[in-house]
Amino acid sequence: xxEQSREKLLEVRDIHVVFGKGRKRFEAIRGVSFDIYQGETFxxxxxxxxxxxxxxxxIIRINPVSQGEILYRGEKISGRIRPETQRKxxxxxxxxxxxxxxxxxxxxxxxxxxxxxxxxxxxxxxEEERREKVRKAMLDVGLPPEFASRFPHEFSGGQRQRxxxxxxxxxxxxxxxxxxxxxxxxxxxxxxxxxxxxxLQQQYGLTYLFIAHDLSIMxxxxxxxxxxxxxxxxxxxxxxxxxRHPLHPYTKALISAxxxxxxxxxxxxxxxxxxxxxxxxxxxxxxxxxxEPGHSVLASREELEAWRKALQ
Amino acid sequence: MEQNEVILSVRDLEVQFTxxxxxxxxxxxxxxxLLRGESLxxxxxxxxxxxxxxxxFMGMLxxxxxxxxxxxxxxxxxxxxxxxxxxxxxxxxxxxAMVFQDPMTSLNPLKTVGRQIQEAVELHQGLKGxxxxxxxxxxxxxxxxxxPEKRYRQYPHEFSGGMRQRxxIATxxxxxxxxxxxxxxxxxxxxxxxxxxxxxxxxxxxxxHLTIIYITHDLGVVAKVADRVAVMYAGDIxxxxxxxxxxxxxxxxxxxALLSSLPQLGxxxxxxxSIQGTPPNLFKAIEGDAFAxxxxxxxxxxYLIRPPYFELSPTHKVRSWLEDPRAPExxxxxxxxxxxxxxxxxxxxx
Numbered sequence: 001x002x003e004q005s006r007e008k009l010l011e012v013r014d015i016h017v018v019f020g021k022g023r024k025r026f027e028a029i030r031g032v033s034f035d036i037y038q039g040e041t042f043x044x045x046x047x048x049x050x051x052x053x054x055x056x057x058x059i060i061r062i063n064p065v066s067q068g069e070i071l072y073r074g075e076k077i078s079g080r081i082r083p084e085t086q087r088k089x090x091x092x093x094x095x096x097x098x099x100x101x102x103x104x105x106x107x108x109x110x111x112x113x114x115x116x117x118x119x120x121x122x123x124x125x126x127e128e129e130r131r132e133k134v135r136k137a138m139l140d141v142g143l144p145p146e147f148a149s150r151f152p153h154e155f156s157g158g159q160r161q162r163x164x165x166x167x168x169x170x171x172x173x174x175x176x177x178x179x180x181x182x183x184x185x186x187x188x189x190x191x192x193x194x195x196x197x198x199x200l201q202q203q204y205g206l207t208y209l210f211i212a213h214d215l216s217i218m219x220x221x222x223x224x225x226x227x228x229x230x231x232x233x234x235x236x237x238x239x240x241x242x243x244r245h246p247l248h249p250y251t252k253a254l255i256s257a258x259x260x261x262x263x264x265x266x267x268x269x270x271x272x273x274x275x276x277x278x279x280x281x282x283x284x285x286x287x288x289x290x291x292e293p294g295h296s297v298l299a300s301r302e303e304l305e306a307w308r309k310a311l312q
Numbered sequence: 313m314e315q316n317e318v319i320l321s322v323r324d325l326e327v328q329f330t331x332x333x334x335x336x337x338x339x340x341x342x343x344x345x346l347l348r349g350e351s352l353x354x355x356x357x358x359x360x361x362x363x364x365x366x367x368x369f370m371g372m373l374x375x376x377x378x379x380x381x382x383x384x385x386x387x388x389x390x391x392x393x394x395x396x397x398x399x400x401x402x403x404x405x406x407x408x409a410m411v412f413q414d415p416m417t418s419l420n421p422l423k424t425v426g427r428q429i430q431e432a433v434e435l436h437q438g439l440k441g442x443x444x445x446x447x448x449x450x451x452x453x454x455x456x457x458x459x460p461e462k463r464y465r466q467y468p469h470e471f472s473g474g475m476r477q478r479x480x481i482a483t484x485x486x487x488x489x490x491x492x493x494x495x496x497x498x499x500x501x502x503x504x505x506x507x508x509x510x511x512x513x514x515x516x517x518x519x520x521h522l523t524i525i526y527i528t529h530d531l532g533v534v535a536k537v538a539d540r541v542a543v544m545y546a547g548d549i550x551x552x553x554x555x556x557x558x559x560x561x562x563x564x565x566x567x568x569a570l571l572s573s574l575p576q577l578g579x580x581x582x583x584x585x586s587i588q589g590t591p592p593n594l595f596k597a598i599e600g601d602a603f604a605x606x607x608x609x610x611x612x613x614x615y616l617i618r619p620p621y622f623e624l625s626p627t628h629k630v631r632s633w634l635e636d637p638r639a640p641e642x643x644x645x646x647x648x649x650x651x652x653x654x655x656x657x658x659x660x661x662x
Contacts, residue, residue, distance in 0.1 A: 047502040047503075047504060047505070048473065048502050049472075156358060156359060157358055158358075183499075185358075186357050186358050186529035187357070187529045187530070187531065187570060187573055187574065188357045188569065188570060188573050188586060188587045189357065189358070190573070190575070191573035191574075191575070191584040191585060191586035191587075192586040192587075194575065194584055195583040195584055195586055198583060199583070213502050213503060214503065215503065216532075216574075216575045216576045217575045219575070219580075220575040220576075220578045220580060220584070221575075253504065254503065254504065257503040257504050257506070257507050258503065258532070258576075259503075259506070259507075259530065259532020259533055259535065259536060260532055260535065260576060261531040261532055261534075261535050261559060261571060261574055261576060261577075261651070262535055262559060262651070262654075262655050262658075263535045263536075263538075263555040263556055263559050263655075264556075264655060264658050264659055264662065265535075265658070266532070266535040266536040267536070269536075271504070271507045273504065274504070
């Protein structure tokens with residue numbers, strides 16, 4: 001896939017997100033940049049607290065960006081924007097949340113939950129049309145449309161996540177931010193939901209930002225991957241490249257921690273924990289630098305040289 | 313494991329729930345012997361009854377549920393006959409303790425972590441005052457919580473997810489149980505932390521001679537921890553064997569399906585294998601094999617008669633008509649076959 005020929009859908013330019021003020025100030029995102037191309041699945045992976053969710057939330061404007069900017073099709077969507085742009089963001093970027101048990105309004109029927117976004121943007125002219133849209137969205141995610149009159153508690157986890165997907169689909173989005181969409185589900189359902197996400201991507205030409213901590217899933221579903229550690233991207237590149245030869249010690253630690261469904265390898269497996277003190281940055285600020293086409297690492301000049309050598 | 317002493321023996325257990333006037337049979341006649349010192353993993357999708365099954369050993373079924381048949385023998389007592397909470401209190405914690413999935417919700421946010429562990433120490437070990445506190449701090453050290461004196465005085469919100477799960481494990485250890493049930497102990501945690509918690513549970517098992525039941529849907533975790541694996545479907549154990557037998561010689565189509573839906577085995581760009589359809593409605597009586605409607609290998613008889621267990625080895629049993637001598641030869645899906653062959657080769661080399 002040549003990246004030049006593809007259109008950049010989303011550009012994240014050196015964003016910082018800060019929570020709290022004064023002594024409680026905490027910089028959750030410390031200068032993150034990446035692009036998402038039309039039609040691809042871009043993954044963000046990292047442990048909890050690394051800021052991967054915060055980035056997703058910054059894109060859909062839940063968390064304000066304190067520095068840097070986010071461009072959607074070349075248009076700035078972070079900071080102060082015009083109401084029309086805001087509406088465009090809402091329409092085109094949708095989010096699937098992690099926990100289907102917590103993200104659905106328990107007191108609303110599925111019919112309302114799925115069409116809530118439509119109500120907000122007045123995305124239908126007649127009641128008939130709205131019902132038809134709900135029907136279609138439900139069918140798209142593999143739920144019988146009759147279920148629209150039920151309440152969320154009547155559904156299993158997998159079905160609830162399908163409802164979560166239906167309500168993003170109904171908005172006809174271009175970019176879907178999927179924040180740990182399957183980590184709360186069990187194996188067999190995971191496969192179903194992953195397959196569903198992939199087939200919807202083909203059907204509607206969706207672009208995904210896939211946020212997860214599970215690398216085995218990332219390898220399977222994403223085209224490109226950003227590894228986040230403490231609010232910074234430490235490694236960015238094609239998923240397969242990163243898996244074949246991870247360079248940053250944190251990425252290596254993450255990959256070594258993937259459990260394998262094989263008792264023999266599991267018994268002897270050693271996980272190498274990440275020790276940040278292996279870096280000797282001194283005064284120098286490490287930079288995210290390209291080491292080979294489509295593969296960048298956060299590194300000091302010294303590390304960069306060593307890794308470049310290792311690659312050859 | 314050496315002496316193969318049975319610590320808990322379940323026979324034909326049936327658990328029913330009453331919901332809106334209807335009866336749901338969540339556990340449909342399970343027999344299982346738990347061996348002292350082993351770690352048994354129970355896998356299956358949600359709703360397969362794996363949690364209900366283990367909750368029935370602790371009298372923790374919801375109010376609308378009850379054991380409707382069979383027995384649970386533990387130290388000469390039939391737990392299935394227990395009704396009062398006074399009886400259960402002797403078992404819960406003291407004999408069988410549990411570690412829950414979500415450490416966020418299983419600790420009391422209003423009490424310091426130290427207090428909560430000490431409570432268990434006082435209740436189950438009869439210690440008081442300074443001695444109890446001392447013991448609590450020992451447990452905190454045991455589970456690898458640094459600066460235990462300081463952590464003793466902190467509240468759960470001051471702990472990270474992994475540390476909280478460690479505190480929960482300390483609480484369970486403080487009860488001094490024989491059997492520890494871990495219900496999805498690592499699902500809510502990060503991969504790197506997951507490995508640490510699993511490691512910790514294995515250490516605790518050695519140190520305190522525990523028998524552990526892991527309830528999980530993560531086959532990677534199962535591969536790491538389990539001596540034996542029981543695969544549950546629709547309230548029944550459909551295959552049970554040592555972890556080698558399940559990962560390298562699985563015979564039930566449902567076990568194959570579980571293995572092949574792992575993203576580790578997926579091929580990029582192709583859909584992952586997933587089990588079609590939904591689990592059966594347990595409000596209705598199930599005829600034949602519960603998995604038959606979703607089973608691409610189903611035989612005619614699967615729809616009519618519930619398969620018996622076929623013994624493949626003294627430790628490996630499978631409930632599937634495919635093992636009957638009259639059944640046609642079947643082989644697992646390619647991806648699973650490849651995985652199992654790789655595993656068997658490696659096992660031979662060892």
